[in-house]
Amino acid sequence: GAVVSQHPSRVICKSGTSVKIECRSLDFQATTMFWYRQFPKKSLMLMATSNEGSKATYEQGVEKDKFLINHASLTLSTLTVTSAHPEDSSFYICSARGVSNNQPQHFGDGTRLSIL
Amino acid sequence: GQQVMQIPQYQHVQEGEDFTTYCNSSTTLSNIQWYKQRPGGHPVFLIQLVKSGEVKKQKRLTFQFGEAKKNSSLHITATQTTDVGTYFCAGPYGNEKLTFGTGTRLTIIP
Numbered sequence: 001g002a003v004v005s006q007h008p009s010r011v012i013c014k015s016g017t018s019v020k021i022e023c024r025s026l027d028f029q030a031t032t033m034f035w036y037r038q039f040p041k042k043s044l045m046l047m048a049t050s051n052e053g054s055k056a057t058y059e060q061g062v063e064k065d066k067f068l069i070n071h072a073s074l075t076l077s078t079l080t081v082t083s084a085h086p087e088d089s090s091f092y093i094c095s096a097r098g099v100s101n102n103q104p105q106h107f108g109d110g111t112r113l114s115i116l
Numbered sequence: 117g118q119q120v121m122q123i124p125q126y127q128h129v130q131e132g133e134d135f136t137t138y139c140n141s142s143t144t145l146s147n148i149q150w151y152k153q154r155p156g157g158h159p160v161f162l163i164q165l166v167k168s169g170e171v172k173k174q175k176r177l178t179f180q181f182g183e184a185k186k187n188s189s190l191h192i193t194a195t196q197t198t199d200v201g202t203y204f205c206a207g208p209y210g211n212e213k214l215t216f217g218t219g220t221r222l223t224i225i226p
Binding site for chain 2: 032034041042043044046049057093095102104105106107108109110
């Protein structure tokens with residue numbers, strides 16, 4: 001099946017640091033990529049939808065200046081958590097999909113972010 | 117907005133017993149997708165159902181899409197320890213995104 005690589009898998013850093021997470025589709029062109037946040041034992045909460053070459057669409061309540069998303073190519077999207085604080089600690093997962101919303105999403109392995 | 121609920125939230129079964137999770141959407145869906153997330157892992161796509169009343173099988177897993185295309189179920193026959201994880205249904209919302217269900221966490225008692 002389709003492969004999506006997410007890096008890094010784990011980050012531990014001090015409060016105030018900015019953290020960049022990369023999401024790459026390795027064997028298909030991802031027209032659309034999604035960024036989710038998942039709290040322990042909870043469902044996936046969509047943060048934003050990103051389309052190659054255009055601005056990301058953020059969900060209600062997600063600060064776009066806090067969570068910067070760039071989708072520069074059909075195989076790469078990045079999420080930067082700016083000036084991270086302990087409340088930003090979470091599991092962040094990206095997914096990638098082809099053109100149609102009827103196609104399944106393929107998920108990266110996730111990034112566990114811990115802000116001290 | 118669209119809401120997708122799943123019941124039960126948790127299910128503990130003896131190995132060998134059957135398991136079923138139910139998914140209900142507040143809106144009619146063009147399709148329903150099912151994903152499995154192992155503990156500590158990421159969601160993995162299992163299957164997509166498109167037609168009203170559709171039933172699909174994958175070995176011990178049986179997926180069903182309701183006639184009204186607002187509900188779905190996943191049934192696992194004779195569970196094994198490898199079935200442990202959280203099962204999510206997901207339905208498309210608008211042209212872009214999926215709304216994921218609340219999930220059912222399955223644990224197996226050996």
